[in-house]
Amino acid sequence: MLKIKNLTKVYDDGTVALKDVSFEVPDGEFVAVIGLSGSGKSTLLRCINRLIEPTSGEIWWNDVQLSHISGEELRRARRQIGMIFQHFNLVDRSTVLTNVLSGRLGYVNPLASILGRFPEEDMQRARASLARVGIPDKADNRADELSGGQRQRVGIARALMQEPEMILADEPVASLDPALAHSIMRHLQQINQEDNITVLCSLHFLDLVQQYSTRAIALNEGKLVFDGAPHEIDDAKFIEIYGREAERIG
Amino acid sequence: MSDKKKNGRPRHWWKTAVIIFVIFLLYAYGLQVTKVNLEEPLEPKRQENLVSLIRSLARPHLFDYETETRSTAVSIHMPCPEDIKASQVSIEGRSALMVPNCATTTQDRISITGDGFLPNADGLIGWRPPGADSTRRIGEFKVGPDGHLEITFTMPDIRATAEPQKLELVEIVNRRIIGLSDTTMEALDKIVETVLMALMASTIGTLISIPLSFIAARNLMQNVKAPISGIMSGVILAPIIGGLGWWLASGIVGPVLSENSTALASLQAGLSPLGFVGNFIFVIIELIILTLPLVFGLIGAFTALSVGGRFGQRMTMNLADAPNRALNIVTTVLGTAVLFIILAYSLTWINLLGIREFMPETTQAQLSMFTVPGLALGIIAGLLTLRRPARHHYPIGLLIYNITRNTFNALRSIEPLMMGFVFVVWVGLGPFAGILALTLHSVADLGKLFSEEVENIDEGPVEAVTATGANQVQSIVYAVVPQITPHYIAYIFYRWDINVRMSTIIGFVGGGGIGFVLNRTINLTAYSQASVMVIAIAVIVTVLDNISSQIRSRII
Structure with a gap:
């Protein structure tokens, strides 16, 4: 269960990225986060796992207040929360297997991992994760040899290595073509339904939102302007979220 | 107005004239200052000397x-x-x-x-x-x-x-x-010495500059922040634990090692056919004994900083506002005093601006003299902490970054020739002094280049690895190191190439290598021998330049 109360983020240059945002996400939901570019979607996702320090407000994750922990506690919380990114954020020069194994860093012995050693069961888990996302034969390729869709699958496999209870997906399909976008979204949906992993996913296209998510929240200039079922977004709500000049497509 | 804009020609022709006049004056003055003299070179005697010099150089004694x-x-x-x-x-x-x-x-x-x-x-x-x-x-x-x-x-x-x-x-x-002439044989011998000098300096320089490059990288350091009580506890503990480390190394571990190294000397004798291998092991052990106090001291100091930091962090998180402020003030007063005393003592020791004349002679008297102003400064600093919230995290990382960066820049700007001179005074004439000078310069240069490479990495993977719950060291190893490795290797070869060129110059102040011989032959006016040295330098620099650019283009 994720609970966000009055979350505000003001950047050092004075930009208000999030203004008093509050919502709750029960376990197992697939929540789409929508809004224009710059509306605060990425900041919201990154505040949850503290890649960005919130300015004020509370973030509760299973009775732990994420905004007040640091060090070992924070790392323990982070490893339960997987994250995938628009630009995949793989280490290009490392192998796919190493990239996937890096998802396990929060669990293994730090010294052994620095020397590049992982337990045998983690190696098997990594290969199983790759098989699950459909690229079992790419383990030994360098990450930059893969196509965009394959790279995002590696990103998902890396997140799965964390055995997460929640996955934060920051525009996971924005750099992919529509066919690949659907395939990646189906993987996320499958993970959400089979493993009961909560998914919090920022998206640009409403058809993807309506097809895959069970709930949608919308941000406009850092404020929460919508929280409800995806099909409730009618024309009036649409204008409220995207502004008057936006035109509905798809 | 509109006319001017229409044909777009500036009407300030006189400004151009003034600029041209100023430039003319500048060059005229420059000519006078630099003593450009066209009569001297035209004198027959000078021309004769020049011709004979060029002819000697053109006939290398190969x-x-x-x-x-x-x-x-x-x-x-x-x-x-x-x-x-x-x-x-x-x-x-x-x-x-x-x-x-x-x-x-x-x-x-x-x-x-x-x-x-x-x-x-x-x-x-x-x-x-x-x-x-x-x-x-x-x-x-x-x-x-x-x-x-x-x-x-x-x-x-x-x-x-x-x-x-x-x-x-x-x-x-x-x-x-x-x-081959004796000169050629000597040139070959010294070229090998020069290349190895450069290799040693590059290697040691690399080993030292890699860890330093991480703390000189802005993107890694800007997020390192700590409460003032943590920073100051570290500062207070650092000289204590560092001194303990020094004492442990020089008083206990060092003597034990040097006792056993005499046993190794017999091993060295046993290895006589491979004398240089035995010598290598021997020198390494001596080097360890020599640097052990420094290493232990530094490890102690860093441990102290980390322990102090953690202590401060924990206290800050758990204490209420008022006791937290009290802790901040106490640690700041003591920490500032410690910093002041260390700084003042070091400055007195190097006799900055002749300061020693005004100071008491014994260390003890000096230290007690610094205590009062140190504490006074500490109290001011302590009161200043009240201006910030009790739990304020100070950007200590940026401070360390700035100090390291500026030290690199200052060291880089000192000519290796000058460093060579200092080291010749310390360790005597020969290639060892050259190695030390080149090493110091390499550390500064590579440290800066390396840290810029760290700053240029793609932050995405770092973010991704941090999000998995990895600690800072893990995320550096998994997300930063793979990105910088090829650039580092390229720079190491580049630096080796530079060090070969620099070591030819360092020889002029007695730092060994081929420059030493070049200097000697020039002083003896044995130009056809000097010519051999010049050719040897040109050949090796060209060869190494080619090798290093090949390797670089292949890696990146």
């Missing part, structure tokens, strides 16, 4: 030759008899005529013409003064393509004898290379 010669002797009278004649000889198809065949003063011009000599051969005229063991060279000649020879000369000195003396026309019939 090889030893064996020459086959044939000589033809002509008689000469000193002084001239009453009745002046010419001498003529004719042997084995050669004929030579000397007019006149005598000399009374050193100004008398004598000319020799000959025929039937080996076409195009080089040769010289030698004179054996009365009673001398060897001949003196008094002139050179070159035989024409038709075997004809013409030469005019004067005698360098006159030693009168009753009997006629001999001049020899020595023509070089054949010239063969019989091997």
Whole structure:
């Protein structure tokens, strides 16, 4: 269960990225986060796992207040929360297997991992994760040899290595073509339904939102302007979220 | 107004004129200051010197030759008899005529013409003064393509004898290379020394600069923040634990190691056929013993900083506002005092601006003198902490980043020649001083280049790895290191290349390597030997430059 109360983020240059945002996400939901570019979607996702320090407000994750922990506690919380990114954020020069194994860093012995050693069961888990996302034969390729869709699958496999209870997906399909976008979204949906992993996913296209998510929240200039079922977004709500000049497509 | 804008031509032609005039003045003054002088180089004497220098340089003493010669002797009278004649000889198809065949003063011009000599051969005229063991060279000649020879000369000195003396026309019939000259062998020897010097300096420099490059990278350091109580507890503990480490290393571990290293000396003797391997092990152990106090001290200090930081962090998180502020003030007062005392003591020690004259002589008296102003400063700093919230995290990372970066920049700007000079004073003449100077310069240079490479990485993977719950070291190893490795390797080779070039200069102040020999040969005006050194440097620099650029293009 994720609970966000009055979350505000003001950047050092004075930009208000999030203004008093509050919502709750029960376990197992697939929540789409929508809004224009710059509306605060990425900041919201990154505040949850503290890649960005919130300015004020509370973030509760299973009775732990994420905004007040640091060090070992924070790392323990982070490893339960997987994250995938628009630009995949793989280490290009490392192998796919190493990239996937890096998802396990929060669990293994730090010294052994620095020397590049992982337990045998983690190696098997990594290969199983790759098989699950459909690229079992790419383990030994360098990450930059893969196509965009394959790279995002590696990103998902890396997140799965964390055995997460929640996955934060920051525009996971924005750099992919529509066919690949659907395939990646189906993987996320499958993970959400089979493993009961909560998914919090920022998206640009409403058809993807309506097809895959069970709930949608919308941000406009850092404020929460919508929280409800995806099909409730009618024309009036649409204008409220995207502004008057936006035109509905798809 | 509109006219001006229309044709777009600036009306301020006089500004242009002023600028041109100023530039003219600048160059005129520059010419005077730099003492550009066009008359001196046109003087015949100077030109002659230049030609002879260039000719020596153009004839590097690369090889030893064996020459086959044939000589033809002509008689000469000193002084001239009453009745002046010419001498003529004719042997084995050669004929030579000397007019006149005598000399009374050193100004008398004598000319020799000959025929039937080996076409195009080089040769010289030698004179054996009365009673001398060897001949003196008094002139050179070159035989024409038709075997004809013409030469005019004067005698360098006159030693009168009753009997006629001999001049020899020595023509070089054949010239063969019989091997590399001693100069070439020395050049090869010193080039190897130079390349190895550069290799050692690059290697040690790399090892030191890699860890430093991480703390000189803005993107890694800007998020390192700590509460003031943490920073100051670290500062207070650092000299204590660091000093403990130093004492442990120099008092206990060091002596034990050096006892056992005498046992290793016998091992070294056993390895005599591979003497340099035994020596290598021996030197490494000595080096460890030598640097152990420093290493232990630094480890102690860093442990103290980390422990202090954690303590402060924990206290800040758990204490209420008021006790937190009290802790901040106490630690800041003590920490600032410690910093002040260390700084003041170090400055006194190096005698900055002659400060020692005003200080008491004993360390103890100095320390007690610094305590009061240290505490006073500490109280001011302590009160200043009240201006910030009790839990304020200060950007200590940025401070460390700035100090490291600026130290790199300052060190880089000091000429390696100057560093070489300092190290020659410390460790004596020879390549070791050169290695130390180059190492220091390499650390600063590579540290800056490396840290810029760290700053240029793609932050995405770091973000991703951090999000998995990895700690800072893990995320550096998994997300930063793979991105920077090829650039680091490229820079290491580049630096090796630079160090070879620099070590030729460092030799001039006694830092060993080929520069040392180059300096010596120039001072002895042995230009044809100096020329060999210059060629050797040019060859090795070109070769290494090619190798390093090949490797770089292949890696990146």
